[in-house]
Amino acid sequence: MQVYQLFYKKNVVAIAAALLCSGPLRAQQSMSLKDALRIAIANYGTIKAKNSYAAASRAKIVQARLDYLPNVNLGAQLDFGTANGQNGPAYAFGPAGIASSGLPLNDQSWNAAFGALYLSNINWDFFAFGRSKEKIMTAVREAARDDKDTHQEIFQHQVRVSAAYLNLLAARRLTSSYRKNLERTDTLLRVILIEARHELLAGVDSSQANAEVSNARSTLLHAMDAEDNFNNNLIKLLGISPQRLSIDTFFISRLPAAFSADGDSLDTAHPVLQYYKSRIDVSDQLAKYYRTFNYPTFSLGAAIQTRGSGFGSSYTAAQSNYTDNFYQGIKPERTNYVISLGVTWNFLQPFRTRQQVQAQRLISKGLRDELDLTEQQLRTELDLSNSKIKNALADYYETPIQVKAATDAYNQKVVLYKAGLTNLVDVTQALYALTRAETDRDISYNNVWQALLLKAAANGNFALFSSNL
Secondary structure: OOOOOOOOOOOHHHHHHHOOOOOOOOOOOOEEEHHHHOOOOHHHHHHHHHHHHHHHHHHHHHHHHHHHHOOOEEEEEEEEEHHHHOOOOOOHHHHOOOOOOOOOOOOOOEEEEEEEEEEEEEEEEEOOOOOOHHHHHHHHHHHHHHHHHHHHHHHHHHHOOOOHHHHHHHHHHHHHHHHHHHHHHHEEEHHHHHHHHHHOOOHHHHHHHHHHHHHHHHHHHHHHHHHHHHHHHHHHHHOOOOOOEEEEOOOOHHOOOOOOHHOOOOOOOOHHHHHHHHHHHHHHHHHHHHHHHHHHEEEEEEEEEEEEEEEEEOOOOOOOEEEHHHHHHHHHOOOEEEEEEEEEEOOOOHHHHHHHHHHHHHHHHHHHHHHHHHHHHHHHHHHHHHHHHHHHHHHHHHHHHHHHHHHHHHHHHHHHOOOOOOOHHHHEEEEEEEEHHHHHHHHHHHHHHHHHHHHHHHOOOOOHHEEEE
């Protein structure tokens, strides 16, 4: 499982490239994160597919139970042909031969008449040392595994959608900050042009200001382009048509209502761990099922058969005693029945089954190793999330101080510049500091929610995050 990592500031360009998104076609009504989660679960193709797989596994449980019932066959056939017999052995390789009974005559006879066969039989493997029970339990375990697979896919998709939504929120905030930066540089340019016309400032300052405006506009365009990419990513996860998403930007500006201490250890019902455990259950159950093939099978069979024939009972003495009348030929005349109790056992099967069971046990061991690795990774992520929450909260309270100080410094430098007491380089440096402080503030707000999402993903309880929305 992959969990989206937090955003942390390094420099202005890196932040702009990492956290931006918006989308293509048409605007729509504002979509909250809860709405996005609901839409994604209903529309995402992988979740739909796994729901179908789980339903198919539940149907296999019914099939496994029905397989224990006896086979009941009903049959009827109408025939027309000769009745030549011949002394001698025969063995049916491939397709079955013709089943004709009659006197072995000296010469070929082409006398033909109608005949009929009416058959009903029952075959039931009524006892095989628990084989049917273990087959049913295997189907039950497989259905449980596919259900848990669906649940863990929904859980992970909720994490992916939430992370993509937070990415888009951060992108919108950063794009807004870069747009304000462009407005400030453009305003400063207009001031410089006015002052330069009155020869109060050097003309070279206007050229430098033009360069700063162009740089600010380019940075904003890059931010908007990256925002489109994040918007596109969220669209894919929602499973809807391309559009520019209108999202709720309010909740990101506040802290989560509570950071629950209950999430400091892995949830016993962690969807991912439950899925891995269900795979082990299926493998162990398969080993039990395979062992039942070591033992014999006790079967019960019964059949009743009625035949009709156009050949008379004295046909062996008088070959003219037959009729080609259809109804006379298919009229039931002779009936036989049989009841059978039997046992079958392939005494070489245990040698084959032993290796099959051994292979399945090794598969179970491998699945347990995967479970241990996943659990260890989740514990590491959970520990990391607690550190990130602590650092994100500290940063959250620091950035407003930086923004206020940078704003005051920038306003001071602009006033001094207008009065001719400082140069444009100092103003530009103050502008850079203000832009950096604003983007740091935007990122710090998002980092708190991203850290909480990381904790919910590692813990296995998505409510740790969603209950704060």
